[in-house]
Amino acid sequence: MADSQEKVNGETSSGEYEKPHATGVESDARNHSVAYSRRQNSMSAADRARRNANAKLANPLAGYSHAELRAMGAEYVNKYQIGDEDDIRAFEIGACLAQDPTKYDSIQGVTVEEADVLRKEFVNRWSQPKLMYLVIILCSTCAAVQGMDETVVNGAQIFYGAQFGIGGQDPRSTWLLGLLNSAPYFCCAFIGCWLTVPYNNLFGRRGTIFITCTFSALACFWQAFSNTWWHMFIARFALGLGIGPKSATVPIYAAETTPPGIRGALVMQWQMWTAFGIMFGYIADLVFYNVKPRPHVQGLNWRLMMASAMLPALIVIAFVFLCPESPRWYMSKGRHYAAYESMCRLRYNKVQAARDVFYMQTLLSAEQELSFEGQNKVLELVTIPRNRRALIGSELVMFFQQFCGVNIIAYYSSQIFVEANFPELNALAASLGFGIINFVFAIPAIYTIDTFGRRNLLLTTFPLMALFLFFTGFSFWIPDDTMHTARIACITTGIYLFGVVYSPGEGPVPFTYSAEAYPLYIRSLGMSLATATTWFFNGVLSITWPSMKVAFTNQGGFSFYAVWNLIGFVLILLFLPETKGKTLEELDQVFGMPTHAHAAYGLRQVPYFFKRYIFRQHVEPERLYEYDTGENEDVGYDHDADNTV
Numbered sequence: 001m002a003d004s005q006e007k008v009n010g011e012t013s014s015g016e017y018e019k020p021h022a023t024g025v026e027s028d029a030r031n032h033s034v035a036y037s038r039r040q041n042s043m044s045a046a047d048r049a050r051r052n053a054n055a056k057l058a059n060p061l062a063g064y065s066h067a068e069l070r071a072m073g074a075e076y077v078n079k080y081q082i083g084d085e086d087d088i089r090a091f092e093i094g095a096c097l098a099q100d101p102t103k104y105d106s107i108q109g110v111t112v113e114e115a116d117v118l119r120k121e122f123v124n125r126w127s128q129p130k131l132m133y134l135v136i137i138l139c140s141t142c143a144a145v146q147g148m149d150e151t152v153v154n155g156a157q158i159f160y161g162a163q164f165g166i167g168g169q170d171p172r173s174t175w176l177l178g179l180l181n182s183a184p185y186f187c188c189a190f191i192g193c194w195l196t197v198p199y200n201n202l203f204g205r206r207g208t209i210f211i212t213c214t215f216s217a218l219a220c221f222w223q224a225f226s227n228t229w230w231h232m233f234i235a236r237f238a239l240g241l242g243i244g245p246k247s248a249t250v251p252i253y254a255a256e257t258t259p260p261g262i263r264g265a266l267v268m269q270w271q272m273w274t275a276f277g278i279m280f281g282y283i284a285d286l287v288f289y290n291v292k293p294r295p296h297v298q299g300l301n302w303r304l305m306m307a308s309a310m311l312p313a314l315i316v317i318a319f320v321f322l323c324p325e326s327p328r329w330y331m332s333k334g335r336h337y338a339a340y341e342s343m344c345r346l347r348y349n350k351v352q353a354a355r356d357v358f359y360m361q362t363l364l365s366a367e368q369e370l371s372f373e374g375q376n377k378v379l380e381l382v383t384i385p386r387n388r389r390a391l392i393g394s395e396l397v398m399f400f401q402q403f404c405g406v407n408i409i410a411y412y413s414s415q416i417f418v419e420a421n422f423p424e425l426n427a428l429a430a431s432l433g434f435g436i437i438n439f440v441f442a443i444p445a446i447y448t449i450d451t452f453g454r455r456n457l458l459l460t461t462f463p464l465m466a467l468f469l470f471f472t473g474f475s476f477w478i479p480d481d482t483m484h485t486a487r488i489a490c491i492t493t494g495i496y497l498f499g500v501v502y503s504p505g506e507g508p509v510p511f512t513y514s515a516e517a518y519p520l521y522i523r524s525l526g527m528s529l530a531t532a533t534t535w536f537f538n539g540v541l542s543i544t545w546p547s548m549k550v551a552f553t554n555q556g557g558f559s560f561y562a563v564w565n566l567i568g569f570v571l572i573l574l575f576l577p578e579t580k581g582k583t584l585e586e587l588d589q590v591f592g593m594p595t596h597a598h599a600a601y602g603l604r605q606v607p608y609f610f611k612r613y614i615f616r617q618h619v620e621p622e623r624l625y626e627y628d629t630g631e632n633e634d635v636g637y638d639h640d641a642d643n644t645v
Helices: 024-058 066-080 085-099 101-106 112-123 130-163 171-190 192-223 229-257 260-287 300-308 310-322 327-332 336-346 350-369 377-383 385-403 406-419 424-440 445-451 454-475 484-502 509-517 520-575 584-590 595-614
Strands: none
Touching (some): 066 085, 066 336, 066 350, 085 101, 101 112, 112 350, 130 171, 130 192, 130 229, 130 260, 130 310, 130 336, 130 406, 171 192, 171 520, 192 229, 192 300, 192 310, 192 520, 229 327, 260 300, 260 424, 260 445, 260 509, 300 310, 327 336, 336 350, 385 406, 385 520, 406 424, 406 484, 406 520, 424 484, 445 454, 454 484, 454 509, 454 520, 509 520, 520 595
């Protein structure tokens, strides 16, 4: 930069005197400093633009007066020819409420009845119209469909493995049995999850749910008629076409139809009701265990087990179109009046509906205006430090949701119990016990995830999961001939205690964390990648376990995943920022901290923990973030280390 300036008698064009004899080291340092400063300024401008974009997306109505908002509401109604004078009034008031829903008592024109309904949103958030509860039932049943799809195979494979000639311990049998288990999850990772966007674009949220549940029901029915391992593989692979898009669409539908007060709780309940479906999968295995074969129908019991998973899917198919379509989807198609009608069905009065529709439209317009020309969102996931750290955190929790080892129990627990010398019926009953624990202990997560925080829950539960997996694996060394009861009791206890600590921790945290970590403008892309990641490693876990337990024995297999839990604890301690209760602007700052700085903070937490909780010393916790939204602060991006991970 200095080299390009004109020099006159040792002075630059700006009149500053330049040293005539700089050493090579000084010159290199000065050039590096200038180049770094230029890069820093350039990055600062780009990052500041993104930060401002996120701030506008956080509340695009900030800064407007009530008069301006009323005018905007009326203009919106007239522009899209929505309703009559009563609707104009609703949108004028709704536009003011959209800026700050808590200020309903300071807005002119709100009636006593309307104010009472608006107040109940905060003092009794579960006071909702009946149709809203139908949507909640729909989303819960969809989660149960997924859970049951995953676990009926747990008991069925005890029988069809032998029938298909893959029930032995030879490499061919173990790998093929794992392949059948993993088929739907690999389909989800490579095909199903990436069909979410085109399905939703063409068929809407309800249409996608209907189609995916139809796929699930047909695939479950198809599995029941399989007579060879490759026939079963094709049927189970097709099941992934139903599981993948549904798992991504239902949380979106829930978020777009529910009021803000219960939105987070409903998204959280996806995992809880999936656990409920898992439990019912085990119940189906028990119910059909004693069904005897019929003439020309070999293995009727396992066929009924596999087919039973279609029941919740059929229930969803029967009433999905009784629920309104997502108003947000209608807006994306330019159907604003249909969006308003749909929202009116989901709210008590027109003011509520107008508020939410107007805010949706304003947010949608802001997203379109703030889309950067020529930006490559896939590339920005990696090249922008703030996004890259969100990617690391999201992928970390999604990877460990599988490699904590939970699904070796969810998919193979009946075989594990049989190998521990349980009778088959008792093995299925023990698996049901795990399913009940998985469901019951997922319920407290609705409270604990926002009380204790995502990171604290994981740091607490990962060491315990490792401990209980070690305990379970080592219990297989207890002699069966002399200590049979103790052996069974210890194996069962280890598996159950693992479920107790998994369910409120690594069970619900990954999807919640991934949904909030990314900036809004790349959130859908980040969530698609996160979902594909968890399904891929689900498949890896499923396909490898039968061969792993032969090669490593049950002791080595459980210990393998116990070690991964210890690795997970270290990586979460170092690289996973806390996101509990953070605004979008605060999340920019959280993920703006350099990775090495957060890792150092994580290491400092270890002595702090021992001093405060072991030695009971009075030690003040370190405050990692100073939330400052001043204009001169580059909140959310680390320009001092733009090449740092």
